[in-house]
Amino acid sequence: xxxxxxxxxxxxxxxxxxxxxxxxxxxxxxxxxxxxxxxxxxxxxxxxxxxxxxxxxxxxxxxxxxxxxxxxxxxxxxxxxxxxxxxxxxxxxxxxxxxxxxxxxxxxxxxxxxxxxxxxxxxxxxxxxxxxxxxxxxxxxxxxxxxxxxxxxxxxxxxxxxxxxxxxxxxxxxxxxxxxxxxxxxxxxxxxxxxxxxxxxxxxxxxxxxxxxxxxxxxxxxxxxxxxxxxxxxxxxxxxxxxxxxxxxxxxxxxxxxxxxx
Numbered sequence: 001x002x003x004x005x006x007x008x009x010x011x012x013x014x015x016x017x018x019x020x021x022x023x024x025x026x027x028x029x030x031x032x033x034x035x036x037x038x039x040x041x042x043x044x045x046x047x048x049x050x051x052x053x054x055x056x057x058x059x060x061x062x063x064x065x066x067x068x069x070x071x072x073x074x075x076x077x078x079x080x081x082x083x084x085x086x087x088x089x090x091x092x093x094x095x096x097x098x099x100x101x102x103x104x105x106x107x108x109x110x111x112x113x114x115x116x117x118x119x120x121x122x123x124x125x126x127x128x129x130x131x132x133x134x135x136x137x138x139x140x141x142x143x144x145x146x147x148x149x150x151x152x153x154x155x156x157x158x159x160x161x162x163x164x165x166x167x168x169x170x171x172x173x174x175x176x177x178x179x180x181x182x183x184x185x186x187x188x189x190x191x192x193x194x195x196x197x198x199x200x201x202x203x204x205x206x207x208x209x210x211x212x213x214x215x216x217x218x219x220x221x222x223x224x225x226x227x228x229x230x231x232x233x234x235x236x237x238x239x240x241x242x243x244x245x246x247x248x249x250x251x252x253x254x255x256x257x258x259x260x261x262x
Contacts, residue, residue, distance in 0.1 A: 026229055026258060027193040027222045031157035031185075033148050034077045034111040034121040036067045038259040049248035055089030057247065059102070060254075073113055077121060081105040085136050090245075100132030107146045107163065118159075120149040125163040127177060129170055140170030142177045150185075160184040178206040193222035195231075200240075213241040216252060231256040 029035040043061040050057055062082040067075050083102035106128060109121030125146040131137020142165040150159025160183060167177035185199035197218040204211050218235035234253035239246060 023222050023224070023229060024189055024191055024193045026260060027195050027220070027231065028152060028155070028157065028189045030220070030231060030256060030258070031187045031189065031195060031197070032119060032150060032152060033065075033079065033161055034067075034075070034109050034119060036069075036075060036113070036261070038064075038066055039256050040064045040259075041254060041256040043252065043254045045250060045252050047247035047250035050087070051090035051245045053089045055087060057085065057087040057090070059086075060084040069113075070110075075111050075113055076123070077109040077111060079107045079109065082130070087136075098133050098135050100136050102131050103137040104128040104130045105165075109146065109148060118149050118151050120147070122147045125165060127165050127167070138167070138170070138177050139174045140167035140177050142167040155189050155191075157187045157189070158185065176207055180204045180206070195220040195222075195233075197235075205243075208243070210243045211241040212239070212243060212246055214239050214247075214250070218252060220256075229258045229260065231258065 026037070029037045030039060041061070041063045043063060045059045045061065047057045047059075060083065062080075062084065064078075064080050066078045068078065069075055082104050084100075085102045086099045088097040104127075105125065107125040108123040110123045111119070111121035123146055125144055127138065127140065127142030129137055129139050129141060131139065144163060144165040146161070146163035148159065148161040150157060162180070162182045164180045165177060180203070182202045182204075183199055185197065187195055187197040189195045197216070197220065199216050200213055201216065202211065202213045214237045216235060216237040218233050220231050220233035222229060222231050224230070232255050235251070237250045237252060239248060242248075
């Protein structure tokens with residue numbers, strides 16, 4: 001027993017190494033959607049009170065971010081969102097239970113490597129109908145513009161990301177896609193690589209004339225497993241505005257794997 005306790009203590013000591021100033025810089029880069037940092041966030045979202053059945057929905061967003069250098073002046077940043085969805089009890093009577101992939105949202109931001117006084121990126125966004133169940137996606141192909149602009153100074157990051165997607169192909173029997181997404185964000189990163197983030201993930205459905213506006217409050221902490229940095233995060237959200245069948249509140253938690261250069 002003693003040997004087991006000692007070995008577990010040594011393992012924990014070996015895994016979680018002390019952080020340095022460069023780790024706070026990595027944490028700040030994660031607050032920048034168009035930074036030159038490869039990362040793979042696994043973002044879990046658990047929402048409660050959906051539909052007439054008062055059900056719940058868990059969405060695991062797999063979100064690789066890959067910057068690609070085009071030349072000395074420009075990067076293109078690929079941002080993918082692949083949702084894995086498990087929802088239950090949403091219909092009246094709470095009998096439905098669906099699990100599978102949702103639709104992929106793929107964005108490409110063309111961003112200058114040096115940009116003052118603001119960091120910015122602009123490009124196309126695509127909706128790809130990868131849902132494995134008709135209740136988990138739109139069954140439509142879509143596309144539109146996306147843009148992000150932000151400022152970083154003294155540990156603070158503030159700005160906004162937006163896109164608009166229209167459908168252009170897919171199942172004609174399904175409702176059209178015509179939606180605007182706006183995400184203003186504000187975060188502060190401490191010298192200990194702890195980040196406090198507040199954002200709104202507002203979506204306006206022009207077809208149904210409905211808003212969905214969850215407010216997220218998230219705390220993130222940079223850690224090191226061996227020499228490899230990761231970021232753990234968790235928080236809560238409340239829906240300021242939602243469709244009649246939308247959720248009331250939810251949780252967000254997960255881990256981001258980082259792959260810094262060098």
